[in-house]
Amino acid sequence: MPHDNMKTEYILKTTCPAGRGIVAAVATFLSDKGCYISEQSQFDDQDSGKFFMRTVFHFEGEDLGDEVRAGFAEVATAFKMEWSLVNACAPMKTIIMVSKADHCFADLLYRKNKGDLNMEITAVVSNHQDLRPMAEREGFRFVHLPVNKDNKRQQEKALLEIVRETGTELVVLARYMQILSDELCKDLAGRAINIHHSFLPGFKGARPYYQAHERGVKLIGATAHYVTGDLDEGPIIEQAVQTVDHTMYPEQLTAAGRDTETVALARAVRLHMEHRVFVDGNKTVVFK
Structure with a gap:
């Protein structure tokens, strides 16, 4: 600024x-x-x-x-x-974590390139190879850390080493579809933001759009929050919603939800990068 x-x-x-x-x-x-x-x-x-x-x-x-x-x-x-x-003028060193979905990652890159997000991407880390071409096309270091039940803690330590090595200040989980361990959540407390594809505290966990469809909701949303050891329970930074109706099946809800996910995540990342967010217990104080 x-x-x-x-x-x-x-x-x-x-x-x-x-x-x-x-x-x-x-x-x-x-x-x-x-x-x-x-x-x-x-x-x-x-x-x-x-x-x-x-x-x-x-x-x-x-x-x-x-x-x-x-x-x-x-x-x-x-x-x-x-x-x-x-x-305030220094770009925030940021790692972006992804899996297979590319919409949040693509949106963050667009906003960065337009100057809307003052960040320096130190690495793109993923448990899959799908988004390697997108990351490397933009000139970013791509680190593949495949995760299974036997190597999860080892791969999380590798992530922390990248954070330390690059001086990374923020980790953004841009639809990174792995649950972080309690230890990693503690290590990244207050500096890791996740986008949950639901309007929390409703429809936690996996397949929230299917849960929403079964309940016949008229609003769907997305929630960007700090990561904690309690799944989808971290302090909320930003939320976005849009109306839906009875004609929409889970696939249509999922497609519509991509917009709210990108909006909520980008707003939360910007608010954090502009140092507008204070954590207050399990809530946040956000000066917009």
Whole structure:
């Protein structure tokens, strides 16, 4: 998100117990460092007693990003904050995981190439070979990690090695049709997004469009969520829906659902890459 004057923009995310003086302390600290705050969003969750804030700023003079990062620790300590400071202009290093379906992968590539998603694809990882030509045509490294019940943990360790080796910050499961182990989910907590082809929490697990058809639903949807050890139960980032009717059989519902899947996943990936999502227990706070 480059600023009009081409100065580097930074995003400061803070979470802490709710209380007085938080906004003033952050704003004063940044102002004293010569920062111009161009955007600020905040939310006080009365259920959890937590305060969430996203602040976008740039320097009006010399760029003192390192100095702000070092000095903000004192403010954070005073308010018991969890915080992060990132360069908003830097592309997010991302691994995309796929199986055989190509629609979500193709949509992410289109949006990346159009400049809608600020990401650097470090690898495309798959348990099948079907999408290798698509990945390699775009010049991306393709890693085939076939999974069976005997080698699952070994292949997950290989994935984590790729994450470490490439400095990957986000893993996107673009219709990757394998259940991740609890260990891998913990290793990737808060940095792995899955698209479930259903409007959760309804119709979990496999073949949700067939479940939806059996129930005669009038709306189908898709849910993008962070991956956790509880299948299809992770914090929801984004959802999309569309109307359907009694004339549509599971095959037609599946075809129609591809649109909602691509929309929900792309929105969730963008929100995460713009550091607009805070995890709050099993929910999320999303500043749009």
